[in-house]
Amino acid sequence: MSEISVRPLGEEDWQQYRDTRLTALRESPEAFVATVEEEEAYDEAFWRTRMSRSARLIAERDGSPLGIVSVGRSSAHNPKTSELFGLWVTPEARGSGVATELVRAGATLARDQGQTQLAYWVGSDNGRAVAFASGFGFRPTGKRRPMRVQNGDDEDEVAMVLALGGDRGSVPTDF
Template identity: 35%
Template sequence: MMMIRATAEEDWEVLREIRLASLLDAPRAFGTTHAAAAANSEAQWRDRAAGRGPARFVLAFVDGVAIGIAGAVVSAAGELNLIAMWVKPGSRGSGAAAGLVEAVKQYAVSRGHSRVVLDVSSENLRAAAFYRKLGFAFLPVWEALESHPDITVQKMQWVSP
């Protein structure tokens, strides 16, 4: 049975493990690098897991094993951003990704945000199609991916009905 829930401080090792796995699996898909994330201290991972900081994370579990991650962070512009979205390759298509996105949407609404934004590479057709299926639409906003400036990402948004 799948369970999706927000992380707590005691989940710091699981959060670290799945985040580092995501960065190894898709090193050019995220705004940070594996090396940068791996350099974080235990205290930093504990703070992330506990939500002490700008981001809040949710994990998807099957039989107690983390299979996916997503995060939410409020940008300097006050937008709630869906970040760190990733599901283990063997669990893709299981509904975990949709569950993680829905958890971030619910978190956004519970915090008074009526919209969620994310960045996706125009080359990542599968991800773009997935987000569109979940109600996200492209905006005419493009920028370089912070961790890989040679990659251009486009902003997508979801607006609460």
């Protein structure tokens, strides 16, 4: 089996990102805020603009997409924190290290951009996601919000933060 590769997608890769994103929305509709019907209707200009707002990373094996993730600025109030979002891995590639490679690449990108923290919102009832993030080094913060996904059903999510240097075991206080 060949290696997993992760690479950034540029604006010119909008179609590949769109296709992979729509596949993710079809396969895991409960994991996203948007619906496949909404995003299928967007035109090329929308997708190109989306590509420029945040970094989009794709994991591939032998040129076939295995997963995607996005990395963007967290908020104006946290200028040294990037946010990891939209993480999705094809069902057949889950448990094979694809998510780890995507998160590692996202953390490296954020660090290379001078960020000191990487935030990742995780469903507080999603034990698998919390365990994955914790194993990677993310630590829970006191920040919670209602789930913003389809069929959220009154669940909430917790912000977990990875320190991108220094003491990775400490829980960030300024997120």
